[in-house]
Amino acid sequence: MTEMYRKSPNLMEQVVDRRNLETAAKAVKRNKGAAGIDGMTVFEIEEHIQTYYQPLRKKLLDGTYKPQPVKRVEIPKPNGEKRKLGIPCVRDRVVQQARRQVIEPIIDPHFYDNSHGFRPGKSTHSALKQCAQYYKEGYRVVVDCDLKQCFDTLNHDKLIYYLEQYIQNKMILKIIRKFLRAGVIDLTSEFIASETGAPQGGVLSPLLSNVYLHELDKELVNRGHRFVRYADDFVIYVKSKRAGERVMNSITRFIEKDLKLIVNQDKSQVGSPTRLKFLSCLMKQVNGDYRFIP
Numbered sequence: 182m183t184e185m186y187r188k189s190p191n192l193m194e195q196v197v198d199r200r201n202l203e204t205a206a207k208a209v210k211r212n213k214g215a216a217g218i219d220g221m222t223v224f225e226i227e228e229h230i231q232t233y234y235q236p237l238r239k240k241l242l243d244g245t246y247k248p249q250p251v252k253r254v255e256i257p258k259p260n261g262e263k264r265k266l267g268i269p270c271v272r273d274r275v276v277q278q279a280r281r282q283v284i285e286p287i288i289d290p291h292f293y294d295n296s297h298g299f300r301p302g303k304s305t306h307s308a309l310k311q312c313a314q315y316y317k318e319g320y321r322v323v324v325d326c327d328l329k330q331c332f333d334t335l336n337h338d339k340l341i342y343y344l345e346q347y348i349q350n351k352m353i354l355k356i357i358r359k360f361l362r363a364g365v366i367d368l369t370s371e372f373i374a375s376e377t378g379a380p381q382g383g384v385l386s387p388l389l390s391n392v393y394l395h396e397l398d399k400e401l402v403n404r405g406h407r408f409v410r411y412a413d414d415f416v417i418y419v420k421s422k423r424a425g426e427r428v429m430n431s432i433t434r435f436i437e438k439d440l441k442l443i444v445n446q447d448k449s450q451v452g453s454p455t456r457l458k459f460l461s462c463l464m465k466q467v468n469g470d471y472r473f474i475p
Contacts, residue, residue, distance in 0.1 A: 192350045195283045197238045205278035206230045209271060209384070217270030218252045218366050226271045241276065244355060248273045250364040250372060251380045265333075267365055267380025277360060277384035280353060285388055288347045292391060293398050298412030299387035305460050308411045309473040312418070315407045316454060316464060316471050320418035322425045325457050326432060327448035331413035332386060333378040335393050336441045337361050340379075343392050360385065387412065393440070400435055409459075416459050425451035 195201060210223045221229065230237070240246040251267030258264050269277065289300060297308035312323075340361070341354055348354065360383065365373045379386040390412060397415070401408045406428065407418040417432070419425045429451055433444045450457055454464035454473075462473035 192283055192348070193242060193352045196279050196353065197241050199234055199238075201282060202230055202234065202237070202275065202279050203227070205275045205282060208278050208282075209274045214271075214274070214382075215252075215254070215268050217268050217273065218249055219270045219272075221271045223271055226275055229272065230275060237272075237276075241356070242352070244352060246276070246356060246359075248276070248356075248360050248363040250366045251382065253365050253367045253373075254382075255368070264381070266382040268382050269360075269363075269380070269384070273360070273363075274384050276356075280356070281385055281388060284348050284353065288388065288392060291347060292395055293402060295401075295408055296391060296395065296398055296410050298410065298414075299391060305411060308409050309460060309462055311409050312416065312454065312459060313464065313471050313473060315409075315418040318407075320407055320420055321453065322419050322422055323452065323454045323457055323459070324417040324419060324425045324428050324432070325450050325452070325459065326415065326417070326429060326436070327445040328413045328415075328436070329443040329445040330378075331394075331442060332381045332390060334442055335378050335390065337377060339441065340389060340393050343396060344389075347392070357385065357389070361389075396440060397436065400439075401432070411460055414460060416454075418454075422451060 206227045206229075209226055213223055216222050237246070249270045251269050254266050254268055255263040256266060292300065295311070297303040297305070297311070337358065341358055344354060344357065361379060362375055364375050365380070367373055379389045394410065394413065394415075398408075398410060401417065409416055409418075417425075417428055419428055429449065433449070436442050436444055456463070459473070462475050464471060465474045467474070
């Protein structure tokens with residue numbers, strides 16, 4: 182990746198290209214999902230983009246495009262808690278997808294093979310396979326460090342700073358910051374400003390969280406650790422309980438001081454992968470081989 186390519190104003194031209202936006206609209210329609218606060222459905226978006234392409238293109242290029250607040254919904258979790266999602270308006274989802282189609286191919290090659298969440302060619306299967314390989318190599322103790330509400334607590338200034346390592350086009354960075362700060366319409370129809378975080382449910386949010394947590398990956402690589410990360414779930418493999426406790430303490434300090442994220446002490450543990458679940462799976466020995474079983 183050349184410096185010229187990272188800064189190129191042509192990146193925005195790629196974003197607003199009619200074919201790129203039409204491809205984005207098809208992707209949003211294919212992924213379905215609920216309407217945002219404006220009520221527009223995914224079934225209306227392709228015609229909307231065709232009809233309003235020119236004014237949308239102009240607003241994106243001159244910086245006057247304003248994303249709408251996301252719609253707060255709550256999804257029940259198996260443990261009885263509720264997961265909060267932010268549903269962007271369908272048109273905003275298309276604009277986010279159009280950006281993602283341009284910037285993800287630039288950013289993703291910089292990520293490590295240890296990162297498996299929301300990436301082309303990666304999956305929970307590839308993450309668990311890497312864990313099993315570490316176990317076979319003699320790393321039988323796992324450091325399970327739980328990040329508390331990671332998506333909701335990403336520091337916006339740090340995120341933009343990290344993004345600038347890969348994308349230096351000011352217009353793209355400006356609209357991403359606008360999306361981050363668009364706010365939320367909660368369940369009582371009250372507007373809530375978004376000072377931190379990337380909404381779970383946003384098209385760009387998985388990529389942005391990977392950019393942010395790549396800083397954690399870089400720290401773990403620099404320290405020589407064997408680790409696996411799937412989105413905000415990550416584990417570090419070591420050879421002894423004592424080493425695991427040391428790693429837990431030192432990496433917690435880095436996460437909280439440098440990344441400004443919160444480690445959930447009650448859920449973070451050091452132990453055996455045969456006892457501690459990762460991605461809802463436990464390590465088991467099957468026919469002489471080690472693998473993860475739900």
